[in-house]
Amino acid sequence: MTSLPFIFTTLINLLLVNSQQFSISEQTTLLNLKQKWGNPPSLTNWNNTSSSSPCNWAEITCNSNGSVTRLNLQTKGLTGAIPRFICELQNLQSIILADNYLTGEFPRVLYNCSKLTQLDISQNAFVGKLPDDIDRLSQLEYVDFGGNNFTGDIPPAIGTLSSLMYLQLYLNLFDGFIPSEIGNLSSLEVLGLAYNGFANPEIPPEFGKLRRLRKLWMPQTNLVGKIPDSFANLSDLELLDLSSNKLEGEIPSGLFLLKNLSQLYLYKNSLSGKIPSVIESVKLVEIDVSMNQLTGIIPEEFGKLQQLEVMNLFSNQLSGNIPTSISSIPKLRIFRVFRNNLSGELPSEMGLHSKLEAFEVSENRLTGKLPESLCGGGTLFVVVAFSNNLTGEIPRSLQSCNKLHTIQLYDNSFTGEFPSGIWSLYNLASLRISGNLLSGKLPKRLAWNLSRLEISDNKFSGRIPEGISSWKKLNVFKASNNLLSGEIPIGLTNLSQLSVLYLDGNSLSGELPSTIRSWSSLTTLNLARNKLSGQIPPGITDLPHLLDLDLSENQFSGKIPPQLSSLRLTTLNLSSNNLTGRIPYALDNLAYENSFLNNPNLCASSPIRNMHNCYAGSTKSSHSNKFLHKIIAMIVVLSAFVILVAILCILFIFRGYLKKKQKLDLTTWKLTSFHTLKFTEANILCCLTDNNLIGSGGSGKVYQIEIGRHGEYVAVKRIWNTRKIDQTLEKEFLSEVQILGSIRHSNIVKLLCCFSSEDSKLLVYEYMENQSLDKWLHGKKMKTNRGLVHHRVLDWPKRLQIAIGAAQGLCYMHHDCSPPIIHRDVKSSNILLDSEFKARIADFGLAKILTKPKPGQANTMAAIAGSFGYIPPEYAYSTTITERVDVYSFGVVLLELVTGKEPHAGDSETNLAEWTWKHFSEGKSMVEALDPEIKQANCYMEEISLVFKLGLICTSTVPSSRPSMKEVLEILRRCDSPSSEERKVGEEIDVAPLLRRESYLSNYRRNGNKVAHQSIDILDGRL
Incomplete structure (x- = not known):
């Protein structure tokens, strides 16, 4: 019996030794992992000292036996692949390797980790397909593969992981189908498939079997078809995001019967029909069904949504009144119903029962008054109600709404005196009330941050106050067509940030202030249709960025300052004044023929319409000089005639030789015509000389050839080889002919015809006078038919x-x-670019027609095509061709237009796209990146900002994150719409969903598709 304590002690010691040996073995494995992953500095605490147990390392979790169960190496700078020996940690249950630099295909080595329940390899650079036997990881409960470069189909086997509760596959390159087998995951709570380019999939109806699903996140996944009615069975669903897809049909009424649904995002689809009127989603916090084709009325039952905070119904075809019940929703913050067909009066208690922040009802047919209680909660930030039929006075209650940032009430029928307290609201930055019947006087002081003030087409009267010099932040001031009178105060010229000034159509009098140099940012000055007098101050020529000047229909006198010609004006109007003397030499041409009308005492040297010549009526004392000049002129003409006759004789002899030579050569050329031609083969072949050469490249030379007596030209591209046409050039020629010979579009260069011979190919195009865009953006000077033109114009x-x-x-x-x-x-x-700078896409030698691939195949390319700086990053790992290749390259062109930089101009390690993304993600000002030639165009800064952001989105490293060219065109057209200067703040929503996709990118893109880690809560968040 006395030996029992000894035996017991011995057993305990043996167990402790085994446990210690086990820990040492796992410690060795961990240190080997550290070495294999590049010994990142973030793991310096990992060492093999006896006092350093792995269980004490912050990244390690152990069980009660001291064995590693959890490995959390998120954002540790790991590089390389996942080594096979990681599964020597035999009790490993959780692996988190998110936000690193790991590469390679899916790590099958993890199949040996038999106890694995959590696997997070998101935000890395893994490539290839997910394996078909992924179900070998049968214990998995939590999976996050998002933010990588996985391609192809999602394997159906993933639907057999019966324990799976969390599945994230967002932001990859999946381009196959969505397996219906996912519907078998009865324990699934979160499913994220967002931002993938699936092959036009319909939502599998089997998803309706996911009874425990809380979050379904599928924006921008190419979804088509209808929302399945089976979604009415998702009783636990809290978030449904199917935005920015191609869904159609009606919204299933069952969605509004889901009592746990709190966030519903269906915006930017093609949904039609009415909004369901039976609503039981008592927890609904946000609803966004904007940018669809919904019709009918806004249901009165929306008033039952007592938890609702955000209601976005804009850009649909909704009609009828805005239900009064909506005004009683106690938590409503955001209410956006603009761009519909709504009518009737606004609910009178809107804002009275909730802390309303944004109220946007513009572009409808609403009538009546603006609710007095809009700012009842004191939190109102934005009021946008332009382009309606609203009447009455502007609510006086807005005078105490200190958080107001934007007021846009233009194009209505508001009357009465404008509330004086609104002028000085502390946070007000934009006030736009043009196109009403408002009256009052301009204030001495404005809100300290007000940058945009538009009051045109109203009845504001009185003088411009001398205290206007305190309007320091004002950038845009439009007060056209009012009743303003008196002189223009000197204080107005002290506004150094002013870029746009419209005071036309008033009763202003007196002289312009002579000292206006403080207008250093001014680009537009319009003082037309006033009673201004005196001389045009020479100081106006010191405004370095002035582009548009209109002083017409005033009483200005004296001479036009000759320095005015030094400005780079795009428009100039000095008509209907009392100006005298000669038009400055640089302005004395037909480009300004309408700029000086109705100035009887003004003369021109050139034959400008309705302007008499400065030399008419000269005195007789100059007759002798004129006679001498005539004699000299006659001598010069006779000499020129003799020389011309000699040249013609030589040309006649040489022409006979050419005709003889051409007659022999024409038999070897084959002509294929695609349009009616105004020339013959001889016209082209005889002019392929160096004198007509305008460019050359890898495939040949380009010539400019005149084909008529009136300055008509064609461009001829000669594809040739000193030996014979090689196979690559032959393919380029055939591709160009096949495509351009069959398509017709005003923005695609017109291929007139082609010639082919044994060793040469000729492509004849319409001639573009302003040549190519790169010469205007990056060339110092370029030659046109009109001489040397600087790209700076x-x-x-x-x-x-x-x-x-x-x-x-x-x-x-x-x-x-x-x-x-x-x-x-x-x-x-x-x-x-043609003579009017209309753009044409050219050079289709590398173009590819996307014929329908055979089942199981994709359109691929044998070799990388494109030009350095324009090649998308997916070329490094994929041979699949999609339209997003062109979108990336076009995005680089947009960045060129905005920054003025060349496509390969970043820094020592980046191209333009990468440099711009780095600049943007580091929070630097966009203005710093702009081309100096447009940096001062303040009146276009909103457009420039939009195009800058669009260029960023188009150059996303993930092809599925890029917009289609249809989306790109839609956004660009909005920039250039007739009412572009009248765009509201809400217009940015067209770009916001695109930018949202890229909010996951790290400070700068690493390894081609580096995506910064963010939690699923942030990914689910709204922009």
Whole structure:
């Protein structure tokens, strides 16, 4: 019996030794992992000292036996692949490797981790397909593979992981189908498939069997068809996001019967029909069904949604009144119903029972008054109600709404005196009330941060106050067509940030202030239709960024300052004044023929319409000089005639030789015509000389050839080889002929005909006078038929016009051609410009027609095509061709237009797209990145910002995150709409969903598709 304690002690010691040896073995495995992953500095605490047990390391969790069960190495800078020996940690249940630099295909080595229940490898750079036997990880409960480069189909086997509760596959390159087998995951609570380019899938009805599902997250996944009625069975559903897809049909009434549903996002689809009126979703916090085709009325039952905070119904076809019950929702913060067909009066108690922040009802047919209680909660930030039929006075209660940032009430019928307290609201930045019947006087002081003030087409009267010098932040001031009188105060010229000033159509008098140099940012000055007098102050020529000047219909006198010609004006109007003397030499041409009308004492040297010549009526004392000049002129003409006759004789002899030579050569050429031609083969072949050469590249040379007596030209591309046409050039020629010979679009260069011989191929195009975009953006000077022109004349309106034109051409190729056409070499040098800067897409030598692939196959390419700086990153790991290749390249062109930089101009390690993303993600000002030539175009800054962001989105590293060319064109057209200067803040919602996809990118993109880790809560969040 005395030996029992000894035996017991011995057994305990043996167990402790075994446990210690086990820990040492796992410690060795962990240290090997550290070494295999590049010894990241974040793991310096991992070492093999006896006092350092792995269970004490912050990244390690152990069980009661001291064995590793959890490995959390999120955001540790790991590189390389996942090594096979990781599963030597035999009790490992949880592996979290999110937000690192791990590469390779899916790590099958994890099949050996038999106890694995949680696997998070999101935000890395894994490639290839998910394996078909992924169900070998049979214990998995939590899976996050998001933010990688996985391609192909989601394997159906994933539907046999019966314990799975959390499945995230967002932001990859999946381009196959969504397996219906996922509907078998009876324990699934979270499913995220967002931002993948699935092959136009319908939502599997089997998803309706996921009774425990709380979150279904599928925006921008190419969904088509209808929302399954089976979704009415998802009794636990809290979040449903199917936004930005191609869904159609009606919204299933069962969705509004889900009592746990709190967030419903169906915006930007093609849903139709009425909004269901039977509503039992008592927990609904946000509803967004905007940008669809919904009809009918807004249900009165919405008033029952007592938890509702956000209601977005804008951009539909809803009609009828806004239900009064909505005004009683106690938690309503955001109410947006703009751009519908709503009518009737606004609910009178709107804002009285909730802390309303945004009230946007513009572009409807609403009548009556603006509710007095809008700011009842004291939290109102935005009021947007323009383009309605609202009447009455503007509520006086807004005078105490100190959080108001934006007021847009223009194009209504508001009357009465404008509430004086609104002028000085502390946070007010934009006040736009043009197009009403408002009266009152301008205040001496404005809100300290007010940058945009638009009061045109009202009845404001009195003088412009001298205290206007305190309006320091004002950037845009539009007060056209009011009853303002008196002189323009000197204080107005002290507003250094002012870029746009409209005071036309008033009764202003007196002289312009002579000292106006403080208007250093001014781009537009319109003082037309007033009673201003005196001389045009020379100081106006010191405004370095002035583009538009209109002083017409005033009483200005004296001479036009000659320095005015030094400004780079795009529009000038000095008509209907009392100006005298000669028009300055640089302005004395037909480009300004309508700029000086109705100035009787003004003369011109050139034959400008309705302007008398400065030399008419000269005195007789100059007759002798004129006679001498005539003699000299006659001598010069006779000499020129003799020389011309000699040249003609030589040309006549040489012409006979050419005709003889051409007659021999024409028999070897084959002509294929695609349009009616105004020339013959001889016209082209005889002019392929160096004198007509305008460009050359890898495939040959380009010539400019005159085909008529009136300055008509064609461009001829000669594809040739000193030996014979090689196979690559032959393919380029055939591709160009096949595509351009069969399509017709005003933004695609017109192929007139082609010639072919044994060793040469000729492509004859319409001639683009302003050549290619890259020469205007990146060339110092370029030659046109009118001489040398500096690229600096490419102002922002022209740049936007070019972007829209090129987008129209690409959109036609991608969406209107059957089958679609991918250009594969979109770049600024392949965007040609005609005499009016209308853009044409050119050079289709690398283009590919997307014929329908055979089942199980995809459109692929044998080699990388494109140009450095424009090549999308997926070329590094995929040979699949999609339209998103062109979208990426076009995004680079947009960034060129905005920044002025060349596509390969980033820094030592990045191209333009990468540099711009780095600049943006580091929070730097967009203005710092702009081309200096447009940086001062403040009146276009909203448009420039929108195009800048659009360029970023188009150059996303994940193809599925890029918009289609149809989306790109829609956004660009909004920038250039006739009411572009009248766009509201809410217009940014067209870009916001696209930017939302990219909010997961890290500070700068690493390893091609580096995505910063964020929790699922942030991913589910709203922009």
